[in-house]
Amino acid sequence: MKFDIPATQNPIDRQSIVGQPRDRVDGPLKVTGGARYAYEQHDVVPNQAYGYVLGATIAKGRIASMDLKAARASAGVLAVVTAKEAGKLGKGKRNTAKLLGGPEIAHYHQAVALVVAETFEQARAAASLIRVEYAQTKGAFDLEAAKGRAIKPTGEDSSPADTQVGDFAGAFATAPVALDQTYTTPDHSHAMMEPPATLAAWDGDKLTLWTSNQMIDWGVGDLAQTLRIPKANIRLVSPFIGGGFGGKLFLRADAVLAGLGARAAKRPVKIALQRPLMFNNTTHRPATIQRIRIGADRDGRITAIGHESWSGDLPDGGPELAVQQTRLLYAGANRMTAMRLAVLDLPEGNAMRAPGEAPGLMALEIAMDEMAEKLGMDPIAFRALNDTQVDPEKPKRPFSMRRLNECFKIGAERFGWDRRLARPGQSRDGRWLVGIGVAAAFRNNLVMKSAARVRLDAHGTVTVETDMTDIGTGSYTIIAQTAAEMLGVGLDKVVVRLGDSRFPVSAGSGGQWGANSSTAGVYAACVKLRETVAQKLGINSAEAVFANGEVRAGNRSMPLASAAESGPVVGEDTIEYGDLDETHQQSTFGAHFVEVGVDVATAETRIRRMLAVCSAGRILNPKTARSQVIGAMTMGVGAALMEELAVDTRRGFFVNHDLAGYEVPVHADIPHQEVIFLEETDPMSSPMKAKGVGELGICGVGAAVANAIYNATGVRVRNYPITLDKLL
Ligand code: MOS
Numbered sequence: 001m002k003f004d005i006p007a008t009q010n011p012i013d014r015q016s017i018v019g020q021p022r023d024r025v026d027g028p029l030k031v032t033g034g035a036r037y038a039y040e041q042h043d044v045v046p047n048q049a050y051g052y053v054l055g056a057t058i059a060k061g062r063i064a065s066m067d068l069k070a071a072r073a074s075a076g077v078l079a080v081v082t083a084k085e086a087g088k089l090g091k092g093k094r095n096t097a098k099l100l101g102g103p104e105i106a107h108y109h110q111a112v113a114l115v116v117a118e119t120f121e122q123a124r125a126a127a128s129l130i131r132v133e134y135a136q137t138k139g140a141f142d143l144e145a146a147k148g149r150a151i152k153p154t155g156e157d158s159s160p161a162d163t164q165v166g167d168f169a170g171a172f173a174t175a176p177v178a179l180d181q182t183y184t185t186p187d188h189s190h191a192m193m194e195p196p197a198t199l200a201a202w203d204g205d206k207l208t209l210w211t212s213n214q215m216i217d218w219g220v221g222d223l224a225q226t227l228r229i230p231k232a233n234i235r236l237v238s239p240f241i242g243g244g245f246g247g248k249l250f251l252r253a254d255a256v257l258a259g260l261g262a263r264a265a266k267r268p269v270k271i272a273l274q275r276p277l278m279f280n281n282t283t284h285r286p287a288t289i290q291r292i293r294i295g296a297d298r299d300g301r302i303t304a305i306g307h308e309s310w311s312g313d314l315p316d317g318g319p320e321l322a323v324q325q326t327r328l329l330y331a332g333a334n335r336m337t338a339m340r341l342a343v344l345d346l347p348e349g350n351a352m353r354a355p356g357e358a359p360g361l362m363a364l365e366i367a368m369d370e371m372a373e374k375l376g377m378d379p380i381a382f383r384a385l386n387d388t389q390v391d392p393e394k395p396k397r398p399f400s401m402r403r404l405n406e407c408f409k410i411g412a413e414r415f416g417w418d419r420r421l422a423r424p425g426q427s428r429d430g431r432w433l434v435g436i437g438v439a440a441a442f443r444n445n446l447v448m449k450s451a452a453r454v455r456l457d458a459h460g461t462v463t464v465e466t467d468m469t470d471i472g473t474g475s476y477t478i479i480a481q482t483a484a485e486m487l488g489v490g491l492d493k494v495v496v497r498l499g500d501s502r503f504p505v506s507a508g509s510g511g512q513w514g515a516n517s518s519t520a521g522v523y524a525a526c527v528k529l530r531e532t533v534a535q536k537l538g539i540n541s542a543e544a545v546f547a548n549g550e551v552r553a554g555n556r557s558m559p560l561a562s563a564a565e566s567g568p569v570v571g572e573d574t575i576e577y578g579d580l581d582e583t584h585q586q587s588t589f590g591a592h593f594v595e596v597g598v599d600v601a602t603a604e605t606r607i608r609r610m611l612a613v614c615s616a617g618r619i620l621n622p623k624t625a626r627s628q629v630i631g632a633m634t635m636g637v638g639a640a641l642m643e644e645l646a647v648d649t650r651r652g653f654f655v656n657h658d659l660a661g662y663e664v665p666v667h668a669d670i671p672h673q674e675v676i677f678l679e680e681t682d683p684m685s686s687p688m689k690a691k692g693v694g695e696l697g698i699c700g701v702g703a704a705v706a707n708a709i710y711n712a713t714g715v716r717v718r719n720y721p722i723t724l725d726k727l728l
Helices: 027-032 069-073 120-127 143-149 168-174 216-227 253-265 275-281 357-375 379-385 404-415 475-487 514-536 560-564 622-641 701-713
Strands: 049-055 061-067 077-082 111-117 131-136 162-165 177-185 197-203 206-211 234-237 269-272 288-296 302-313 334-343 432-444 450-456 462-465 494-497 545-547 550-553 556-559 569-577 587-599 605-615 673-677
Touching (some): 049 253, 069 077, 111 120, 111 253, 143 334, 168 334, 206 253, 404 587, 404 605, 514 569, 587 701
Parallel strands (some): 049 269, 302 334, 605 673
Antiparallel strands (some): 077 111, 162 334, 197 269, 450 569, 550 556
16 A cells, blocks of 8 residues: 555544554563563574674774683583674674674674583683684773864665855854853663573574564564575564663664574584673763854844764764754744764764654753853743744745644643743752753654554454564554454454564554554555455445444444355455655654752752653544653653763773663652643544654653753753753
8 A cells, every 4th residue: 555645534433443542462472581682582493502602802902812612512502602603794774794803893792602512501611711812902981082083974764964055154143142052972881681691493494583572574684684584584573572772773783693503513502602702792872072052133033053062983873863853943033053973982972762853862952951041031932932832944844734833832731831930049959959940852753664464264363473673662463453454253253463573564663653554454454455355245445334343234234254154264464655745744743741850969860750742743642642751751851850871981892791881761760640631633644643652752751851950950961861960
C-alpha cells in the first residue's frame, strides 16, 4: 500500500480497541519469566557453550603479540577466536569488521579475542590467561582539545552540516537584545538493563542467531556482509529485548563473535557482553559543545538564531546532530546552524534515544530561558511569541500539525505555572530552595516502510507476523490492537509474533518511528486480508463491516472465521510512503514542566514533580505511551543531574564503565510524574494517524530541570550534568 495522501476515514477511527489503554499483551509472559531473552534461550538448541569477550586495554595502536597457549590449555576451553583465526571480515554498512579488532586497535575495549568454553566461568578464567602485548600510538580523546581540528562532516548522513537563511551575522550584531553562550553535554551510555547478548548456532552453512536487536533486517544484512555469507543463510530471532535506546540498532560484537565462536567450536555459543565491557565496547551518545546565539527585538521577537555544535567520533563516524531542532523549532528571519566533527579515538559514538534533539534541546532550551530573562519575559510567553507553523528554513513547507503552544498552555494551567516567581532564589520549603522550569519538547516524526502478514484460521484466530521488535515499548500490544480493530475481533483472538527475520520486514524499532510505521504495515496487511475475506464470503469488500467477530454487508452477517473454513486466509502487504516529506514537515511536540528542590546547604537536587504535555498524533495506547513518556522523562532527569561517561583523556576510555560508576535515576527518584496527551489525529502520518512518543518524552527534560534549578537557586549551570559541586 502506498501512502502519499492524507488518510481518510478508516476502521482504525472507530477506536474501540486502538486508542484504548489496554494492558500489555506480553505482560504476563514478562512478569512470570516466560518471555525468553537472548541469553535465556536454553531450549532452542542443545549443547550450548559459553563465550567470553576480551577487550583491548589500549585505545589506539596495534597488537604486537598475543599468547593464547595458556588459554587454549585451560579447563573446558573449546576454542579461542582472534582476528587471525577469524580471517578477513567483511565491512558491513556500519563498519562491522571492527567489531573484532586486531592487529589494529581502534578503541579501548574493542574485542580482541573470544574464548569459548563449557561454562561461563571456564571461559572467563581462560580469557584472563591470554597475554597481549600492544604497541600503543597516540590518540585524541579530548573533545575540547580537538575542537579546533573539527571539520565539516561529509558522511552519508541525510542531515546537512550547515544551513543558512538571511543574514545571521548582521542581524545578530544589531539585535537590541542578544545572547551568546556555550553549553556542553557529556558522553552518555545507553546502559540498558539487558546487555547485548546472542546465542548462535550453525546448521551446515545456515546460521541462526537468537539475539537482542532493534532492527532485524539491518542486522541480517550487516551480519551477512561481515561473515561473507548470503543473507538467505542467516536467521535472526529477537522476540524480547530488555531495552535498547539505540544501543541495539546495529550489530554488536556479541552477534559477530557468537557466529565466529560457534563455527570454531562446532557448537552453539552464547555470549552476553559483560557489563564492565559494554560501556567501552559498544556505542554511546557523543559529548557535544554547543554555541548558541539568539538576537531579538525588545518585544521578544527573534531576529537572529544561530546554533553550532561540535562533537567527535572515530575516523569513520558522524556528528551528533545537535542542531536539528534549531532548524525547525522557532521563528526568526536570520538563521544559521553548523555541525563540526573532530576525530576522537574514543569508542564509537552513535544514536541514543532522540539522537540530535536530546542533547540539542539540553542547550537550546536553556538558551531560550536565558533569553526570556534578558527580555524580562515569561519563558512560555517568549516561546509562544516565536512559534512558527511553517519550517522556518523553508517557509513553503508547513508542519503537518503543530500544537506546541497548546502544550504550554495546558501544561501551565495543570502545573500551576502562575505560581512561579520570576526572580530566582525566592521560594523556600524548609531546607529546600524550590524552583520550577519549563522547556519545549520537539522530535521529528519519521515514517518508514513496513510490512506484515496476517493470517485468519478456522477458529477465528488472527496471527500477525512481522519482524518488528518490542524493546519494552509495547509493540506487541499496539500491533494486536491494530489487527483486532481492523478485523473486528477481541484482543484475545489475536496472536502477535515479532522479531524474526522469517517474517515480513518491518520498520523496526528506532527513531520513535516504530509504533506508527509498524502498525501502519499491519493495517495494510489487514486491508488485504479484509478483501480476501470479503471475496471468500461473496460480499463487496467496500461495504463489509468487520465487528464483533462477524462480517456484515447489508443485512447479511457471517462469522469472520467462516471465511477460513477451507483453510487459512492470509493477507500480506507493505506500507510505503510517498513524497509528503517534500511538502510537509512532520514532527512531534511537547512541553516539560519540572519542579525541583535544591538543598540550601549541600546543593543536592531533588525532583519534586514533573509534567509532560505531548502532541504526537493519535495515541495508539495511552497506557503504554504514558509508560514510554515517563521512562523517557526519567532518563532525561539522568542526563540533567547525573549521567556522564568520565573520559580518561590520557588513556582514552570511559572510566566509569559499570552501573556503580555510571549512575542512572529510577522512578523512585521522582515522586510525581504526570503525562497529558493532546487529543489529536495527524492524517498525514499514516492510516494510523499516529506518531511516536518514545523519544519526544526525553527531549527538553534536561533543560527543564536546569531551568528549574536556576529558578530555585539563581545559579545558571551550562555544563551537564548539574552535579552539586557546580551549584556551590
Ligand atoms: Mo533510537 S536512538 O533510533 O533507538
